[in-house]
Amino acid sequence: MNVEDQVRTIFQTCTDDLRPRSDLLADVQRGGARRKFRGRVAMAMGTVVVIAAAAVGAWTAFKPGPTIPAADQAWLNAPTRGNLAGDSGYLKQAASAWDDSHGKSMNAERGIFDHLRGAPHVVWAGKTPVGNAAFIVQESYLRQHDEIQIDHEGSHLLMGFVGPGSDGKPVIIGDTYPAPGSYEDGAFLIGKDDHTLVVLDQGKALDYSTLTINGDGTVHRTFAPVKFHDGAAVISIPANVQKYDVALTGHGRRSPSNSDPSIANNAYLGTTIGANAEFDYKRLPRSWNAKIWVSGRADRPKGLTCNSITGSELAKFTDPYAQTSVESPPLCIYGITANGSRFAVMNVGGFNFHPSWIEAIVEHNGKRQDVYGGTYDKKSALWVHIRLPDQQGWIIGRDGAALAYQTGDDQWHTVTSSAALIPDNARQVKVTVGGTTQIFLLR
Amino acid sequence: MDSDFAEFVQGQSGRLLRTAFLLTGDRGHAEDLVQEVLERVYVKWRSIRTSPAAYARRALVHAATNRWRARGRRPEAPLPERDYLGSPDHAETYATQDAVVRALATLPARQRAVLVLRYLDDLSEQDTAAVLGCSAGTVKSQASRGLARLRELLSLPENDFTGARNEC
Numbered sequence: 001m002n003v004e005d006q007v008r009t010i011f012q013t014c015t016d017d018l019r020p021r022s023d024l025l026a027d028v029q030r031g032g033a034r035r036k037f038r039g040r041v042a043m044a045m046g047t048v049v050v051i052a053a054a055a056v057g058a059w060t061a062f063k064p065g066p067t068i069p070a071a072d073q074a075w076l077n078a079p080t081r082g083n084l085a086g087d088s089g090y091l092k093q094a095a096s097a098w099d100d101s102h103g104k105s106m107n108a109e110r111g112i113f114d115h116l117r118g119a120p121h122v123v124w125a126g127k128t129p130v131g132n133a134a135f136i137v138q139e140s141y142l143r144q145h146d147e148i149q150i151d152h153e154g155s156h157l158l159m160g161f162v163g164p165g166s167d168g169k170p171v172i173i174g175d176t177y178p179a180p181g182s183y184e185d186g187a188f189l190i191g192k193d194d195h196t197l198v199v200l201d202q203g204k205a206l207d208y209s210t211l212t213i214n215g216d217g218t219v220h221r222t223f224a225p226v227k228f229h230d231g232a233a234v235i236s237i238p239a240n241v242q243k244y245d246v247a248l249t250g251h252g253r254r255s256p257s258n259s260d261p262s263i264a265n266n267a268y269l270g271t272t273i274g275a276n277a278e279f280d281y282k283r284l285p286r287s288w289n290a291k292i293w294v295s296g297r298a299d300r301p302k303g304l305t306c307n308s309i310t311g312s313e314l315a316k317f318t319d320p321y322a323q324t325s326v327e328s329p330p331l332c333i334y335g336i337t338a339n340g341s342r343f344a345v346m347n348v349g350g351f352n353f354h355p356s357w358i359e360a361i362v363e364h365n366g367k368r369q370d371v372y373g374g375t376y377d378k379k380s381a382l383w384v385h386i387r388l389p390d391q392q393g394w395i396i397g398r399d400g401a402a403l404a405y406q407t408g409d410d411q412w413h414t415v416t417s418s419a420a421l422i423p424d425n426a427r428q429v430k431v432t433v434g435g436t437t438q439i440f441l442l443r
Numbered sequence: 444m445d446s447d448f449a450e451f452v453q454g455q456s457g458r459l460l461r462t463a464f465l466l467t468g469d470r471g472h473a474e475d476l477v478q479e480v481l482e483r484v485y486v487k488w489r490s491i492r493t494s495p496a497a498y499a500r501r502a503l504v505h506a507a508t509n510r511w512r513a514r515g516r517r518p519e520a521p522l523p524e525r526d527y528l529g530s531p532d533h534a535e536t537y538a539t540q541d542a543v544v545r546a547l548a549t550l551p552a553r554q555r556a557v558l559v560l561r562y563l564d565d566l567s568e569q570d571t572a573a574v575l576g577c578s579a580g581t582v583k584s585q586a587s588r589g590l591a592r593l594r595e596l597l598s599l600p601e602n603d604f605t606g607a608r609n610e611c
Binding site: 006007008010011018019020024028029032 | 445449452453457460461464470474479482483484485539540544558562563565597599
């Protein structure tokens with residue numbers, strides 16, 4: 001077999017198990033309908049946009065031609081804003097930090113600093129509760145090549161994000177250049193644990209939001225308007241909010257859009273400068289990708305099945321602003337209990353660096369309820385242990401494990417699969433993996 | 444329009460997902476990209492003159508390339524470690540899929556796209572060139588370099604490669 005056939009075979013076998021989710025079409029039609037509406041609004045607003053272009057507005061990237069767009073030129077010409085605008089010493093330090101940072105940036109290999117033009121210009125500089133910060137821009141001639149994605153070869157505006165270094169002097173946290181079809185960075189986080197958000201005023205009303213995970217596994221976002229003052233906004237993020245769970249969106253909107261400014265250093269992949277984020281995924285292993293029927297019946301009456309759980313039912317456990325993928329639950333343990341209740345136990349969550357958690361959807365007499373089964377703990381002997389309502393039993397499970405349970409009779413009852421429905425009066429589970437046995441107490 | 448479009452999504456979304464996965468290295472990113480691209484196709488459905496599948500594939504490749512840029516990452520920057528716990532059979536499969544994804548991530552974006560379009564999507568050199576907006580000669584040379592690099596990174600044998608089914 002030649003190398004082409006080898007690669008062909010490897011590609012095919014490595015992607016064989018990938019299937020689109022069942023609610024993709026519905027989501028596409030909804031999203032497509034929204035795009036159509038936005039397109040019509042943009043066209044209707046066209047004349048307003050032209051008139052406003054002369055003022056300092058949004059940092060633009062899509063105007064064709066070799067020269068810098070007028071709106072970008074306006075950024076370079078506008079006086080520095082913020083309460084450090086008059087601190088020439090700080091502004092010089094910020095510009096110097098910008099100049100010194102290029103060699104350390106991942107974007108250097110894209111050549112974005114090879115043809116810098118003019119001098120860097122600080123568009124905003126200000127004091128924050130955790131130190132000084134600034135946004136700095138500079139014109140650069142960007143050439144088209146394989147490693148860069150620009151809409152045209154020519155002049156573009158680079159932006160740098162200036163935060164306080166450990167010695168108090170300005171450091172560049174990240175840098176960016178405009179690329180069509182991607183999010184524009186317009187904010188960054190500074191301070192201990194990156195919990196102070198600095199947002200540049202680009203002429204667009206914004207909301208910021210933070211995520212809360214409730215005790216029953218549902219999630220919700222809290223939105224608040226971004227209040228700009230003299231060119232920027234400085235927002236303190238609560239200490240109990242993970243920085244990856246902070247997002248910016250257009251004012252009043254409650255779903256993400258490509259036009260939302262992104263936060264330069266809260267992407268889980270890290271920034272262009274400095275160390276990458278430490279990854280500590282706490283998700284239930286994707287390899288346990290199974291639909292497991294646990295009721296021991298050969299016939300499977302119609303009713304609640306894994307495929308019948310819709311995206312809208314799971315929406316309360318998901319976050320459309322998630323930086324990493326919202327966990328598509330590959331695991332589903334389903335069945336029917338003695339009183340005819342149907343159930344599907346799934347893993348949800350697991351986005352950003354949150355752990356997966358276990359939810360059961362139980363249907364009885366036509367009514368469905370959610371039952372929270374706790375967060376997945378990879379150190380725990382038993383990964384799934386959720387008690388169904390009305391004493392209908394426990395669902396237990398762990399991929400690759402031999403399981404047995406004990407009630408009050410001191411006898412171990414073996415189960416024949418990696419997941420099972422066991423009696424409500426079960427007290428403990430014996431979990432054997434790779435020759436090692438552990439006991440997990442259910443209560 | 445809706446029934447035609449629904450049929451298109453049903454027929455193409457799996458293929459697009461597999462392409463997107465090898466281009467991005469991440470299942471979640473791949474799903475996001477596929478949805479984004481299909482939304483664009485939905486908007487333009489009535490005005491697409493070429494094959495919608497070709498249009499979608501082109502949009503996918505460009506969007507995948509942009510996504511790397513949007514996160515400020517070099518294509519060859521390391522991917523995160525995957526947290527894996529599972530049976531030995533799954534471990535081997537997972538490890539090999541991981542190796543392929545990591546190997547592809549080290550390649551320049553265009554080279555990666557050429558390999559995926561040629562050897563997963565089975566496009567001809569001409570069709571690949573049309574998707575990428577380059578010449579067939581460029582496709583040929585990028586494919587040659589990309590294959591050589593993959594052979595080295597994945598330690599592929601020179602010939603008589605068998606048992607490929609067991610690799611993933």
